[in-house]
Amino acid sequence: MAMPKASQPFPRSEYLRRLTAVKSEMKRREIEVLVVTTPANITYLSGYTSKSGYAPQGLIVSLADEEPTFITRRMDGPAAIHQMFIDRGNVISYPEALIANSERDGYDAIIEFIFDVGLGHKGIGIEAKFLPASTVEKFKSCAAQARIVDCTDAVSWIRGLKSDLEIALMREAAAISDAGMLKANDVIRADVREPDAAAEIIATLVHGANGKPGTDVASFYLCATPRISTCHIRWTEDVFQKGSQINLELSGVRHGYTSPLMRTFSLGKPSDHIRRLHEGEVAGLEAALAAAKTGTTCSDVAVAFNTTLKKHGFEKTSRCGYAVGIDWTEPTASLKEGDVTVLKPNMTFHLMLGNWIDEDVGYVISETFRVTDAGGEPFTKLPRELFVI
Amino acid sequence: MAMPKASQPFPRSEYLRRLTAVKSEMKRREIEVLVVTTPANITYLSGYTSKSGYAPQGLIVSLADEEPTFITRRMDGPAAIHQMFIDRGNVISYPEALIANSERDGYDAIIEFIFDVGLGHKGIGIEAKFLPASTVEKFKSCAAQARIVDCTDAVSWIRGLKSDLEIALMREAAAISDAGMLKANDVIRADVREPDAAAEIIATLVHGANGKPGTDVASFYLCATPRISTCHIRWTEDVFQKGSQINLELSGVRHGYTSPLMRTFSLGKPSDHIRRLHEGEVAGLEAALAAAKTGTTCSDVAVAFNTTLKKHGFEKTSRCGYAVGIDWTEPTASLKEGDVTVLKPNMTFHLMLGNWIDEDVGYVISETFRVTDAGGEPFTKLPRELFVI
Numbered sequence: 001m002a003m004p005k006a007s008q009p010f011p012r013s014e015y016l017r018r019l020t021a022v023k024s025e026m027k028r029r030e031i032e033v034l035v036v037t038t039p040a041n042i043t044y045l046s047g048y049t050s051k052s053g054y055a056p057q058g059l060i061v062s063l064a065d066e067e068p069t070f071i072t073r074r075m076d077g078p079a080a081i082h083q084m085f086i087d088r089g090n091v092i093s094y095p096e097a098l099i100a101n102s103e104r105d106g107y108d109a110i111i112e113f114i115f116d117v118g119l120g121h122k123g124i125g126i127e128a129k130f131l132p133a134s135t136v137e138k139f140k141s142c143a144a145q146a147r148i149v150d151c152t153d154a155v156s157w158i159r160g161l162k163s164d165l166e167i168a169l170m171r172e173a174a175a176i177s178d179a180g181m182l183k184a185n186d187v188i189r190a191d192v193r194e195p196d197a198a199a200e201i202i203a204t205l206v207h208g209a210n211g212k213p214g215t216d217v218a219s220f221y222l223c224a225t226p227r228i229s230t231c232h233i234r235w236t237e238d239v240f241q242k243g244s245q246i247n248l249e250l251s252g253v254r255h256g257y258t259s260p261l262m263r264t265f266s267l268g269k270p271s272d273h274i275r276r277l278h279e280g281e282v283a284g285l286e287a288a289l290a291a292a293k294t295g296t297t298c299s300d301v302a303v304a305f306n307t308t309l310k311k312h313g314f315e316k317t318s319r320c321g322y323a324v325g326i327d328w329t330e331p332t333a334s335l336k337e338g339d340v341t342v343l344k345p346n347m348t349f350h351l352m353l354g355n356w357i358d359e360d361v362g363y364v365i366s367e368t369f370r371v372t373d374a375g376g377e378p379f380t381k382l383p384r385e386l387f388v389i
Numbered sequence: 390m391a392m393p394k395a396s397q398p399f400p401r402s403e404y405l406r407r408l409t410a411v412k413s414e415m416k417r418r419e420i421e422v423l424v425v426t427t428p429a430n431i432t433y434l435s436g437y438t439s440k441s442g443y444a445p446q447g448l449i450v451s452l453a454d455e456e457p458t459f460i461t462r463r464m465d466g467p468a469a470i471h472q473m474f475i476d477r478g479n480v481i482s483y484p485e486a487l488i489a490n491s492e493r494d495g496y497d498a499i500i501e502f503i504f505d506v507g508l509g510h511k512g513i514g515i516e517a518k519f520l521p522a523s524t525v526e527k528f529k530s531c532a533a534q535a536r537i538v539d540c541t542d543a544v545s546w547i548r549g550l551k552s553d554l555e556i557a558l559m560r561e562a563a564a565i566s567d568a569g570m571l572k573a574n575d576v577i578r579a580d581v582r583e584p585d586a587a588a589e590i591i592a593t594l595v596h597g598a599n600g601k602p603g604t605d606v607a608s609f610y611l612c613a614t615p616r617i618s619t620c621h622i623r624w625t626e627d628v629f630q631k632g633s634q635i636n637l638e639l640s641g642v643r644h645g646y647t648s649p650l651m652r653t654f655s656l657g658k659p660s661d662h663i664r665r666l667h668e669g670e671v672a673g674l675e676a677a678l679a680a681a682k683t684g685t686t687c688s689d690v691a692v693a694f695n696t697t698l699k700k701h702g703f704e705k706t707s708r709c710g711y712a713v714g715i716d717w718t719e720p721t722a723s724l725k726e727g728d729v730t731v732l733k734p735n736m737t738f739h740l741m742l743g744n745w746i747d748e749d750v751g752y753v754i755s756e757t758f759r760v761t762d763a764g765g766e767p768f769t770k771l772p773r774e775l776f777v778i
Contacts, residue, residue, distance in 0.1 A: 001749040004615055006625065051608065051621040054718070075707050075745050079619035096707040100723040133522035195602030199595035202606065206588035213584035216623050217591065217606050219440065226393055230468035232440040234605050236395065318464050318485040329443070334489040356464050360390040 002088070003081045008047050009255040010165055015085045016066070018045055021158045023063055031123035031149050033114060034061040035139075036068075038130050040327040041155040043256045046070065046086060049215070050079035055099060056106025056135075062119065071110050073099060107135050111142045125151035156332050160323050162346045166257065167370055170325070170348060172212045174259035174368060174379030176252020179209040181263050181382050188265050188389055190242045194235040198222050205252055216253040218260075218328060223247045228362040231354055243268050247364040249354070256326040259379045260350045262366035265387045277363045278386040280312025281353050285384065288320065288335070288351055289369060292376030298339035301376075305353070306337065316355045324350040324368055347371045391477070392470045397436050398644040399554055404474045405455070407434055410547045412452055420512035420538050422503060423450040424528075425457075427519050429716040430544040432645045435459065435475060438604070439468035444488060445495025445524075451508065460499050462488060496524050500531045514540035545721050549712050551735045555646065556759055559714070559737060561601045563648035563757060563768030565641020568598040570652050570771050577654050577778055579631045583624040587611050594641055605642040607649075607717060612636045617751040620743055632657050636753040638743070645715040648768045649739045651755035654776045666752045667775040669701025670742050674773065677709065677724070677740055678758060681765030687728035690765075694742070695726065705744045713739040713757055736760045 022045065026034050036042055039053035045068060046059060057072040067086040077093035084091065094109035114120050120143055128136050129152035139148050162170070183204040187197045198220065206214045222235040225244040240246070244267045251260040264278065284305040291304035305320045321335035325348055333341040335349055347370065354364040365384060369376035411434065415423050425431055428442035434457060435448060446461040456475045466482035473480065483498035503509050509532055517525050518541035528537050551559070572593040576586045587609065595603045611624040614633040629635070635654040640647040653667065673694040680693035694709045710724035714737055722730040724738055736759065743753040754773060758765035 003618060003748040049623070050619065051610075051623070075620050075743075078745065078748050079616070079622055081748070082616060082619060083622070100708060100711065100725060100728070129521045129523060131522065132518045133520065133525040134518060136522040193602060195595050195597060195604070199592040202595060203588040203592040206584050206591060208584060213582060213626055214588075215584075215626070217609070220606070221440075227468070227471060229392060230439065230471060231464050233468055233472070234438075234440070237602055237604070319489060322489070336489060339489070354464075356467065359392040359467050359470070 003078045006082050008085055009169065010047065012085050014163060014165055015045065015047065017163070018158070019061065019068065022061055022155055025154055025158060026061070026063060026125065029125060029149055029151065029154070031125040031151070032063050033119045033122060034125040034151055035110060036061060036155055037127050038155070040256070041127070041159070043326050044155065044159045046084040048080055048083045049256045050076060050083060052076035052079070056110070058110040060110070060113065062117070069113070071106070071113055073106060107138055111139065114143065121145040123147045123149055125149045125154065127152050153331055156330050159325060160330055160332050160347055161344055162325065162348055162370065166325070167346060169254045169257040170259050170368070171379050173252040173254040173257050174261070175209040175212070176205055176214050177250060177259050177261040178380045178382045180205045180250045180252065181248065181261060184248055184265065185387050185389065188240060188246055188267070190240055190267050193237065193239050194222055194224060195237065197240070198235045201250065205250060208252065212254060214253050215255050218251040218253050218258050221249040223362070226360070229356045229359050230362070231356055240267055245270065245274065247354070247362055249364060251328065258324060258328045259368040260324060260328060260366060261368065261380055261382065262352065262354055262364040263382065263387060264363050264365065265389055267389050270386055270388065273361070274363060275386065276312065277314055277355065278365070280309050280314045281355065281363060281365050282384050283312060284309040285351060285353055285365060285367060289367070289376035289378065292343060292349070292369065292371055294343055294345050294371060294373045296343050298333050298335050298341045298343065299337050302335050302337045302339070314355070314357070316353065320353055321349045321351040324348055343371045345371055345373065351376065392467045395471050397474055398558065399436065401474050403552060403554055404434065404436065406552070407547070408450065408457065411450055411544055414543055414547065415450070415452060415514065418514060418538055418540065418543070420514040420540070421452050422508045422511060423514040423540055424499060424516070425450060425544055426516050427544070429645070430516070430548070432715050433544065433548045435473040437469055437472045438645045439465060439472060441465035441468070445499070447499040449499070449502065451506070458502070460495070460502055462495060496527055500528065503532065510534040512536045512538055514538045514543065516541050542720055545719050548714060549719055549721050549736055550733055551714065551737055551759065553735070555714070556735060558643045558646040559648050559757070560768050562641040562643040562646050563650070564598040564601070565594055565603050565643070566639060566648050566650040567769045567771045569594045569639045569641065570637065570650060573637055573654065574776050574778065577629060577635055577656070579629055579656050582626065582628050583611060583613060584626065586629070587624045590639065594639060597641065601643060603642050604644050607640040607642050607647050610638040612751070615749070618745045618748050619751070620745055629656055634659065634663065636743070636751055638753060640717065647713060647717045648757040649713060649717060649741070649755060650757065650769055650771065651741065651743055651753040652771065652776060653752050653754065654778060656778050659775055659777065662750070663752060664775065665701065666703055666744065667754070669698050669703045670744065670752060670754050671773050672701060673697040674740060674742055674754060674756060678756070678765035678767065681732060681738070681758065681760055683732055683734050683760060683762045685732050687722050687724050687730045687732070688726050691724050691726045691728070703744070703746070705742065709742055710738045710740040713737055732760045734760055734762065740765065
């Protein structure tokens with residue numbers, strides 16, 4: 001029996017719209033074929049979320065074809081047939097013998113395909129920054145008659161601008177993020193082990209919200225006293241203590257789309273210092289959202305935040321956010337001073353106001369929002385509180 | 390207040406032993422300094438498990454110094470001070486301004502450090518395969534007087550051979566994997582949504598076993614009818630049906646160390662075909678474990694499995710396993726015909742017998758084991774059953 005198609009998170013017309021935008025960029029860059037290897041970009045152009053990206057794979061977008069072709073290892077072919085909107089004939093599997101093979105790998109299969117369809121001497125775009133140096137070299141030497149063009153981030157910039165259908169999925173992910181934070185507020189207690197709280201919160205993120213389950217487990221960071229100046233520790237084996245502070249960062253996931261959220265919890269009364277930092281950050285957050293209107297720049301948003309925070313006597317040295325969507329961070333626009341990216345409606349950002357000031361001072365709050373003509377519109381509904389338990 | 394040190398999963402002597410092995414390999418390759426950038430290798434040499442690897446970072450091992458130096462972005466410095474066994478003076482943070490900066494990034498900070506300590510004209514090893522091509526170029530051009538040597542997998546091969554202390558952690562991870570599978574056996578039922586089962590199983594992996602919590606969430610794949618020929622789908626929004634088959638792959642994690650495990654579940658009586666495949670795979674598994682003695686090769690183990698499975702009328706085209714440890718797969722030895730890696734005591738493998746035969750036939754079973762003089766010794770205690778629910 002042949003593998004059936006999964007129900008798609010988007011209609012075919014949505015994928016074709018995205019591909020039209022990519023092909024238009026390909027024409028601008030004077031390339032005939034684009035080899036998309038970044039998992040998030042493959043998800044964007046096909047609906048595929050299976051986690052096969054640790055082995056060579058490529059979605060080949062050609063100006064000559066309406067649908068792209070996916071080249072993947074044999075064992076991942078059925079998942080591609082199942083999940084991708086494309087015809088099953090456009091999923092090509094290479095043999096398992098190319099795995100853990102020092103002579104030839106899946107990129108050779110991709111290059112051979114490009115030659116087979118007669119494009120081996122054309123302009124070929126690759127996402128060079130996310131490929132091993134030896135693979136870039138392979139493209140250059142195997143396709144010596146071709147013009148190899150570095151198209152790193154070309155698709156990422158296009159997916160920075162969300163459709164209403166994508167915004168709807170990000171709202172679903174945000175509702176799951178909210179549910180995760182509310183669960184945290186229920187389970188973080190003195191004498192509870194960090195992993196036991198984490199287990200319940202993560203389970204909530206998978207169960208989902210409003211009948212929409214989480215479709216993946218995104219990054220999850222629970223940094224509690226004495227680690228409140230850290231930001232990327234999962235959790236430890238410690239037990240929460242009375243007086244502990246807990247900084248939490250998490251996200252629900254819907255078909256690849258994330259809506260990250262950060263909040264700070266305090267077991268007992270927080271110090272005046274943290275309370276003042278919280279007030280400054282919330283004021284900064286509101287100023288940043290107000291500034292995030294169509295036509296302003298990423299830099300303007302950062303300035304609005306930084307200026308407001310400074311008025312409250314604090315400073316944040318790291319950027320105050322980044323473009324967000326499939327698989328969390330997009331490697332494109334940053335909410336930082338000097339980033340002159342102009343904001344357009346339905347660009348989405350994680351306004352990430354984690355502020356790790358000193359080795360014993362750290363505080364986190366964030367919102368994921370979309371740009372509108374009236375300013376940044378957050379996806380989550382959680383109060384902007386320092387949660388005191 | 391300064392960041393305190395976390396309790397270490399290993400004594401200092403264990404890290405120094407590992408570093409001695411790395412330095413000895415460095416001498417063999419005639420390099421004075423090694424820039425370790427792969428997260429799993431950094432964990433191995435320092436105890437660091439914080440998830441900062443998406444930004445440039447490097448653990449600098451120098452023949453001249455007992456301890457390595459870690460160079461990381463400002464916001465990740467405190468986690469390194471907390472988790473790494475090294476002196477806090479050996480953690481160097483680069484400014485946040487190097488993040489999302491197209492002119493200069495953290496690798497420039499690493500290269501500058503190497504010059505600052507007077508090693509800029511020496512033999513410098515890098516893990517080139519896992520670095521962007523532009524970064525390899527940067528090393529070559531900035532350190533033009535140095536000899537840049539590709540040391541990809543040098544540390545990975547060293548960590549392939551586990552100490553008894555590491556084996557103990559992998560056994561703890563395996564006990565968690567067992568607990569996860571037993572939970573699966575409890576919660577997989579007809580009319581239950583896949584994510585609701587996944588949530589409970591993942592929560593179990595985080596709660597842990599025998600008082601030892603999971604320290605991270607590893608990859609998790611639940612591929613149920615009609616997707617039993619897929620292997621890397623997390624789960625879907627479907628509800629389990631009477632007659633469904635469920636292929637599960639998961640792992641507990643202890644301080645980075647994994648012990649992956651796969652089992653197949655059937656809601657009701659499995660078909661004779663799947664039952665026969667199960668019997669062939671279990672026979673092959675036992676043959677592979679018996680073959681995995683000190684002094685034989687990876688290829689011998691694969692031949693033992695493949696020959697046995699063939700006697701049962703089946704074939705598996707993908708490799709039957711790979712070296713395993715920190716962060717799951719090690720990019721070194723494979724249990725496949727032709728891999729002549731000689732087995733040594735305390736090498737560890739995931740004997741991964743997932744077999745996706747046709748678009749509607751797939752079956753999974755696996756064991757994580759260590760090599761001993763008497764054969765492969767599995768870490769988990771779970772029966773080698775096709776679990777019928």
